[in-house]
Amino acid sequence: MNKNIIDKKVRAKENKDFVDLTTKNEDWKYVPLQPDINNLELGENTNLETTDGFHVNTNGNTFNINQEVDGVVLTDLNDIATPVIDESIKRPVDKFLFQQITRATGGFRVDVNDNVVDYFKINFESEKNTIPYIGINVNKNKSAKFFMNFSDLVKSNIYPLIELYLDVNSNLELIIQATSSHEINLINSLYAKLEKDSGLSIHTVSTGGAFSRSRMDIDLIGNGSNFNIDGVYFGENKQVHDNRVFVNHLGQNTTSNMQTKGVLGDESTSIFTGTIHIAEGATKTESHQENRNILLSEKSSAQSVPNMEILCDDVICGHGSSVGPIDENLYHYVMSRGINKEKAEKLLIKGFFNEVINKDSWDIINSEVAAQLIKKYDNVFERSNNG
Amino acid sequence: MANIDIDLGKYSLGWSDPEKNAFKPEKGLNEDIIRKMSEIKEEPQWMLDYRLDAYKKFLKKPMPEWVAKEKLAALDFDDIYYYVKPAEEQTDSWDMVPDDIKETYEKLGIPQAERSYLAGVTAQYDSEVVYHKNREDLEKLGVLFCDMDTAVREYPELVQEYFGTVIPSGDNKFAALNSAVWSGGSFIYVPKGVHVEDPLQAYFRINAENMGQFERTLILVDEGASVHYIEGCSAPVYTTDALHSAVVEIVVKASGTCRYTTIQNWSNDVYNLVTKRAQAYGNATMEWIDANLGSCLTVKYPSVHLMEPGAHGEVLSVAFANSGQHQDTGAKMIHLAPDTTSLITSKSISKGGGRGAYRGLVRVEEGAETAKSFVRCDALILDDNSRSDTYPYMEIEESTAEIGHEATVSKVGEDQLFYLMSRGLSEEEATSMIVAGFVEEFTKTLPMEYAMEFNKLIEINMIEAGAVG
Numbered sequence: 001m002n003k004n005i006i007d008k009k010v011r012a013k014e015n016k017d018f019v020d021l022t023t024k025n026e027d028w029k030y031v032p033l034q035p036d037i038n039n040l041e042l043g044e045n046t047n048l049e050t051t052d053g054f055h056v057n058t059n060g061n062t063f064n065i066n067q068e069v070d071g072v073v074l075t076d077l078n079d080i081a082t083p084v085i086d087e088s089i090k091r092p093v094d095k096f097l098f099q100q101i102t103r104a105t106g107g108f109r110v111d112v113n114d115n116v117v118d119y120f121k122i123n124f125e126s127e128k129n130t131i132p133y134i135g136i137n138v139n140k141n142k143s144a145k146f147f148m149n150f151s152d153l154v155k156s157n158i159y160p161l162i163e164l165y166l167d168v169n170s171n172l173e174l175i176i177q178a179t180s181s182h183e184i185n186l187i188n189s190l191y192a193k194l195e196k197d198s199g200l201s202i203h204t205v206s207t208g209g210a211f212s213r214s215r216m217d218i219d220l221i222g223n224g225s226n227f228n229i230d231g232v233y234f235g236e237n238k239q240v241h242d243n244r245v246f247v248n249h250l251g252q253n254t255t256s257n258m259q260t261k262g263v264l265g266d267e268s269t270s271i272f273t274g275t276i277h278i279a280e281g282a283t284k285t286e287s288h289q290e291n292r293n294i295l296l297s298e299k300s301s302a303q304s305v306p307n308m309e310i311l312c313d314d315v316i317c318g319h320g321s322s323v324g325p326i327d328e329n330l331y332h333y334v335m336s337r338g339i340n341k342e343k344a345e346k347l348l349i350k351g352f353f354n355e356v357i358n359k360d361s362w363d364i365i366n367s368e369v370a371a372q373l374i375k376k377y378d379n380v381f382e383r384s385n386n387g
Numbered sequence: 388m389a390n391i392d393i394d395l396g397k398y399s400l401g402w403s404d405p406e407k408n409a410f411k412p413e414k415g416l417n418e419d420i421i422r423k424m425s426e427i428k429e430e431p432q433w434m435l436d437y438r439l440d441a442y443k444k445f446l447k448k449p450m451p452e453w454v455a456k457e458k459l460a461a462l463d464f465d466d467i468y469y470y471v472k473p474a475e476e477q478t479d480s481w482d483m484v485p486d487d488i489k490e491t492y493e494k495l496g497i498p499q500a501e502r503s504y505l506a507g508v509t510a511q512y513d514s515e516v517v518y519h520k521n522r523e524d525l526e527k528l529g530v531l532f533c534d535m536d537t538a539v540r541e542y543p544e545l546v547q548e549y550f551g552t553v554i555p556s557g558d559n560k561f562a563a564l565n566s567a568v569w570s571g572g573s574f575i576y577v578p579k580g581v582h583v584e585d586p587l588q589a590y591f592r593i594n595a596e597n598m599g600q601f602e603r604t605l606i607l608v609d610e611g612a613s614v615h616y617i618e619g620c621s622a623p624v625y626t627t628d629a630l631h632s633a634v635v636e637i638v639v640k641a642s643g644t645c646r647y648t649t650i651q652n653w654s655n656d657v658y659n660l661v662t663k664r665a666q667a668y669g670n671a672t673m674e675w676i677d678a679n680l681g682s683c684l685t686v687k688y689p690s691v692h693l694m695e696p697g698a699h700g701e702v703l704s705v706a707f708a709n710s711g712q713h714q715d716t717g718a719k720m721i722h723l724a725p726d727t728t729s730l731i732t733s734k735s736i737s738k739g740g741g742r743g744a745y746r747g748l749v750r751v752e753e754g755a756e757t758a759k760s761f762v763r764c765d766a767l768i769l770d771d772n773s774r775s776d777t778y779p780y781m782e783i784e785e786s787t788a789e790i791g792h793e794a795t796v797s798k799v800g801e802d803q804l805f806y807l808m809s810r811g812l813s814e815e816e817a818t819s820m821i822v823a824g825f826v827e828e829f830t831k832t833l834p835m836e837y838a839m840e841f842n843k844l845i846e847i848n849m850i851e852a853g854a855v856g
Contacts, residue, residue: 026453264786280771295786299753306792308777313768313798323781324789 001104001133005083009101010093018095027094030271030303031213031242037096037187040159042105043128071114072144077107077133084109084135084163088191088217090248090277097189100131100161107133107161112170116144119175119364124160125153135163136172138198143171147364150178150186150208160188166198168222173201175365179372180208187213196222196251203362204231204260205369206241207376213242220247220254227256230356232369234376235268235300236383242271249278249285258289261356263349263373264300265380275307276319282312289319294326294352296380326352342381349377415465418442421567424470428536428570431543441556441566448560451686454715454746458684462658467630469568469601525583530614531576532587535603538574545576549605553636553664553692561686562662565601565634572602572633577612577643586615586648586834604635606645608671613644617837630658631682637665639673641695646674648833652844653681655711663689664719670697676832678705679714680844688746690719693727693758700729705829707848708741708773717747717778722758722788731762734826737773738849744776751788758785764794767825769818819849 020038021028031037087093093101110120124132138144150158166172178186186209192200206212218227233241247256262270272291293302306319326348334344350370356362357369413420421442425435450459525532531542538546556566577583608614631653639645645665653659659682667673675689691700702718720729735743745764766775777794799821807817823830823842830838 283771293783295783295788298786300786301753301782301784303783304781304790304792306777306779306794308775308794308796310766310768310775310796311773313771313773315768315796315798317796318794319777320791320793321779321781322789322791323783324791325787 001077001101002080005080006102009083009087010098011087013093013098015095015098015102018093018098021095025094027215027244028096030269032211032240040096040099040103040131040157041129042103043130043156071112071116071142072120073111073113075109075111077104077109080109080135084137084165085191085193089219089221089250090246091191091217096187097161100133100159100189103131104133104161105130107135109135109137110146112136112138112142112144112172115142119145119147119173121147121149123149123151123153124158126156126158129157129159131159131161133161133163135165136174137165138167138170138172140167141169142167143173145173147175148177150176150180152179152181154180154184154186155182157185157187159186162188162190164190164192164200166192166194166200166225168195169197170195171199173203173361175203175205176214177205177365177369178208178212179205182208183210185209185211185213187211188215190214190216192216192218192227194218194220194222194225194227197224198222199226199228201228201361202231203365204229204233204243205365205372206231206233206243207372210238211240211242213240213244215244215246217246218248218256219250220256221250222254223251224253225251226254229258229260230359231260232353232356232373233260233262233270234373235262235264235270236266236376236380237268238266239268240271241268244271244273246275247277247287249276249282249287252282253284254282255286256288258291259356260290261292261352262302263294263296263352263377264302265296265376266383267297267299269301269303271303271305272321273305273307274319275309276317277309278312278315278317280311283314285312285315285317287315287317289321291321292352293321293323294349295323296325297384346374346377346381350374414468416442416467416469416568420469424568424570428539430539433547434539437551437556438567438569441563442568444557445560445563445567448557448563450560454686455684455713458658458713462630464564470570528581528583529578530581530583531574533574535572535574535605536570538605542574542576545607546574546605549607549636549638551636553638553666554634554662558662561632561660562634565603565632565662569601569603569634571600572604572635573606573616573618574604575606575614575616577608577614579609580611581609582612583614586617588617600629600631600633602633604633606635606637606647608637608639608643608645610640611642612640615646615648617648617834618650629653629656630660632658633661633663635661635663637663637673639665639667639671641669641671643668644672644674646676646832647689648676648837649678650837650841650844651677651679651681651685655681655683655709657682659685659687661685661687663687664692665690665700666692666694667698667700669695670699671695672699672701674701674703675718676703676829677716678707678826678829678841679716680707680848681712682714683711684713684715686715688717688719688748690721690748691729692721693723693729693755695724696726698724698727700727702731702733703829703832704731704733704745705826706733706735706743706745707845708735708737708743709848710739710741713742713744715744715746717745718762719748720750720760722749722751722755722760722785725754725756725758727755727758729758729760731760731764732828733762733764734829735764735766735775736769736822736825737766737775738769740770740772742774742776744778745794746776746778748780748782749790749792750780750782751785751790753784755785756787758788760788760790762790762792762794764792765825766794766796767822768796768798769822815849819846822849 276287302323304321665673673691706714706716708714718731733745737743749760
């Protein structure tokens with residue numbers, strides 16, 4: 001990243017100006033710090049001058065950055081002249097983010113100048129620990145679809161920094177799928193800034209990695225802008241899925257919807273922290289938030305913290321969250337139709353996820369995700385029977 | 388009809404009587420003050436040691452950073468009297484209570500007639516109890532109900548066994564402060580199988596400028612016993628900040644029931660930083676019913692540790708944050724045993740720039756099988772300057788536990804207002820009525836005269852800061 005941009009983002013601070021992050025820090029409260037987040041160990045030669053250790057492919061073909069595709073202009077990280085976003089309105093820069101900004105190992109900025117109808121797929125590949133940067137700028141009245149895929153090709157710890165800017169009346173649909181079967185840490189920071197009447201939809205699938213954390217800070221600045229996120233996660237072994245979504249309603253008539261559902265097996269843990277912040281004067285805001293967790297195994301656990309900060313009276317706002325085993329009544333309903341307990345459980349878990357993944361916007365990945373989730377379930381089931 | 392001239396600009400229960408204090412140490416806190424205080428109270432050595440140890444912990448503990456940082460920073464520990472002894476000695480006859488103190492209670496609405504209705508009145512005036520009388524039949528049942536200082540003297544074994552076991556002195560900075568300088572508060576012991584039919588009651592007031600009040604309450608409900616304790620607060624208006632930092636510890640043994648009701652209406656310059664915690668054993672029930680109307684900052688999360696199978700915890704909390712107020716209230720339920728259940732209902736109202744917050748924790752430890760908990764938070768925001776926050780933490784380590792949380796935030800519905808106003812009510816009256824309806828779940832748990840007083844307080848709060856916008 002260009003030195004001027006970095007300076008602006010980190011506000012002329014240096015590494016020594018930041019205190020170390022611990023579990024006493026509210027943002028990192030439930031993070032066992034498996035990765036040493038205070039001093040990220042990156043692959044060799046990882047500085048701003050090289051993209052070593054980080055590859056980006058689109059649609060399966062190695063993509064030559066700077067190459068032009070219809071309606072989309074890509075700029076290499078080192079050549080970016082203006083930042084996609086200066087800074088998030090609510091989130092201060094902490095030690096982790098500081099490292100992501102100053103030590104990004106490669107990446108690019110995408111400018112969407114024309115409508116992109118098909119998903120623009122970015123397959124991440126990595127051999128060495130890396131901080132990829134992806135900035136997406138959707139211009140006025142344009143719409144685009146992006147698919148960020150952290151598959152088995154990601155073999156090292158990866159700390160993506162993602163920035164999204166949606167200009168007036170633009171639209172962005174974004175799938176973030178993390179399915180890497182390697183024992184890696186995946187920690188991302190995502191910012192989005194939404195101008196008037198723009199819309200952002202994010203769909204997340206999180207089944208991979210050993211430790212997976214996603215933090216999203218969404219600023220709904222423009223009147224009438226709207227944000228949706230729906231996601232599924234499934235934990236097995238000692239996986240940790242940590243999802244944080246901070247939605248900051250600043251404009252009027254803005255809406256946001258969050259719905260995340262997860263199943264935790266073995267000794268896995270999930271964390272959900274969602275904060276709806278409605279600023280003073282952000283009238284006619286409508287915001288909903290839902291987080292549901294099923295605990296399958298004795299040693300699995302879930303932390304759910306759906307927060308609200310409301311500084312305005314003319315709003316409709318609500319949230320709900322739950323943690324527990326599958327409802328006994330549901331078992332009864334299914335089993336009374338002659339289905340045994342094992343099959344019933346599987347069926348009910350399918351149904352639990354279907355509420356999210358059967359939506360139209362999930363069409364492109366629906367069957368793949370459904371298979372993934374069932375595979376995870378089978379793994380957990382097998383282990384619990386053998387153990 | 389005669390015109391009644393009521394000055395609504397003044398805090399309705401805010402007056403102060405001339406101070407009459409026999410002993411008044413200097414502002415600020417040091418070991419000497421603690422030693423002197425303990426000496427005057429003729430306390431045993433263990434209590435002095437406990438105080439001094441707690442004082443060290445208080446000095447070490449940092450200020451909490453996660454709540455009302457700016458308001459807490461304005462709190463000057465050196466500008467507070469830590470112990471003020473009233474001139475009047477403790478009395479067991481209403482006639483011996485000095486007139487000015489009686490007047491105080493008259494204004495608070497505890498007329499003499501109420502004595503016969505209530506099981507016992509322990510009225511805390513300044514730091515020590517000035518009036519105390521138990522109804523005779525309570526004594527016959529073996530129920531002990533007295534102020535904490537008396538309990539330390541008269542029931543040392545019982546007190547020493549439980550004091551500081553539910554809330555250790557190093558629990559948090561304010562619990563440490565209370566442990567070091569506590570004075571007054573209630574002690575209740577209900578023996579096995581005894582049901583106290585009428586609520587026990589105590590009123591607390593702060594009556595010296597810049598005087599902190601650190602009452603300490605310990606309630607022990609033995610197996611199969613039950614009790615309902617009501618604590619009401621009302622303080623005179625002062626210009627400088629006062630600190631109220633209480634510690635309330637409750638132990639409910641197997642199959643016991645305890646309900647602790649608080650109506651907190653400190654004047655708007657009081658810091659109310661309180662630690663309240665209960666332990667509920669097998670099949671016991673603990674209910675915290677908590678209303679916060681006053682103070683400039685209240686930080687209070689009544690909690691229940693569900694220690695043994697079948698224990699049940701409940702918190703019903705109502706907070707009204709008016710102009711200049713920050714009500715940071717909530718509840719904590721810690722499930723430590725199988726088949727434990729809990730219910731949290733929180734209602735908050737923010738108005739005139741006030742800030743109401745629900746901050747809560749439901750924690751289910753591994754092994755607390757089939758624990759169930761439900762948390763419901765509703766918030767009303769009455770104007771655009773006010774703020775409502777919800778921070779519900781849920782930490783679940785047990786797969787068979789069922790935990791749910793629902794919350795809504797809304798304003799007073801225009802259709803509701805329209806409905807009431809079309810029947811001839813003014814907008815203020817209509818809004819008051821809707822707010823009273825919103826908190827009805829709370830009011831209906833109160834004895835009648837409390838419910839009436841509470842509704843009156845809500846009405847005063849609604850009207851005091853002018854029209855609802």
